[in-house]
Amino acid sequence: MLKAERLDKMLANLGYGLRKDVRGWIRDGLIEVNGKAATSPAQKVLADQVLLMGDKLDHPNGLTFIYHKPLDAVCSRKEDGRLIYDDFPERWLGRKPPLSSVGRLDKETSGLLIITDDGQLNHQLTSPKKHISKTYAVTLARPLHGDEGDRFGSGKLILEGEEKPCLPAELIIHDDKHVSLILHEGRYHQVRRMFAAVGNHVETLSRSHIGVLSLQDTALAEGQYQTLTAEQLMSMIIPDTKT
Numbered sequence: 001m002l003k004a005e006r007l008d009k010m011l012a013n014l015g016y017g018l019r020k021d022v023r024g025w026i027r028d029g030l031i032e033v034n035g036k037a038a039t040s041p042a043q044k045v046l047a048d049q050v051l052l053m054g055d056k057l058d059h060p061n062g063l064t065f066i067y068h069k070p071l072d073a074v075c076s077r078k079e080d081g082r083l084i085y086d087d088f089p090e091r092w093l094g095r096k097p098p099l100s101s102v103g104r105l106d107k108e109t110s111g112l113l114i115i116t117d118d119g120q121l122n123h124q125l126t127s128p129k130k131h132i133s134k135t136y137a138v139t140l141a142r143p144l145h146g147d148e149g150d151r152f153g154s155g156k157l158i159l160e161g162e163e164k165p166c167l168p169a170e171l172i173i174h175d176d177k178h179v180s181l182i183l184h185e186g187r188y189h190q191v192r193r194m195f196a197a198v199g200n201h202v203e204t205l206s207r208s209h210i211g212v213l214s215l216q217d218t219a220l221a222e223g224q225y226q227t228l229t230a231e232q233l234m235s236m237i238i239p240d241t242k243t
Contacts, residue, residue, distance in 0.1 A: 002061065007031070007050070008041035014057055015094030025052070063092065063099065064116040064230055068215060070222040075104040075113070084113070087223045102126060103186055110222065111136075111207030112215040114233065121230045125210075125237075128185070132237060135182045135209035136191050141201040143176035148198050152181070159193045166194065180208065211237035 008022040022041045025031050031038035032051040047060030069075075073084045077093075084101065085093055092099060095117055102114040102125045116122055124130055149171040151157055157166045166187070172180040181191055192202045208215050213236045220226060228236075 002046055004044040004046050006041065007033070007038060007043045007045050010045065010047060010050070010057075010060070011052070013096040014060060015091040015096075016052065058089075058091065059227065062116075062118050062230065063095065063227065064114070064118055064121060064233055065225045065227040066213070066218060066220070066233070067113045067115055067225040068218070068220040068222050069105050069110055069113045071110045072107055073223075074107050075101045084115075087225065088115075105207060106189065109205045109207065111205075112210055112213065112218075113207070114210065115225070116230075118230055121233070124234070126186070130238070131184065132211045133182050133184050133209070134186065134207060135180055137204075137206045137208045138179050138181055138191060138195070138202055139204040140177045140179065140195065141203050142199075144173065144179070144200075145198070148179075148195075148200075149173070151198055152194060157194065157197060159187065159190070159197055162187075166190070169194070182209075212239065213237045 008019040011017065011022055012019045019041065022031070026038045026041065029037055030053050032054075033043060033045050034049050038050075047057050050057055050060075067084065067087070069084055070082075073082045073087075075084055077083065077085055085099070088099070097117045097119065099115050099117050100122065102116060102122050105111060105113055114125060125132060152166075152169045152171050155165055155168040158164075159166065167183075167185045169184065170182040172182070174180070181194070183190060187193070191205055195202050206215075213233075218226060
């Protein structure tokens, strides 16, 4: 059940401005609560009761979206260069709790990414208990040898610098340099390191699926995103699931 909270705290947490700004907006008649002018920053309100400059509040009950991450964009707020957050409305970057990506794609990897401010949803999507697979489209520098599928599926492949073998992964071969790889875990640069372990090099890499959710089916161009509820997202990733 949604709880009423202070008007100034709600607007600040949704990224509209500082709590001290709200007093001025009230004085200028920019905020309505249940169709009447707001009277105090301390008013206890529900989000659906509030209009700011005549508009409803932006995703007041949580923000989750799927995003087509471009190449060269970084999943960080602090690094130099292009950030994934440059593609989102500036107000969203001031939300509390903050937006974060569910896992990361490195700078040289494009594809399907989920962004959310819902910590519980983030945990569900990354928990090994959910068994949510990730599928990657891979272009290789050299032709396959022919035994890669067996080695990846064996559950015995050990990456350089590690002792625990990778979980079994499925290799789908499109031709001798173009494959899809389905992973059931998420290790640092795992796809690139797996192919390095069998004597090859990844030239291009893109995440095509999370669970059964397909980037192609979203029709999102690079840099575009689509908002949805946590329930909608989970049903797209794991059909018939319940959050």
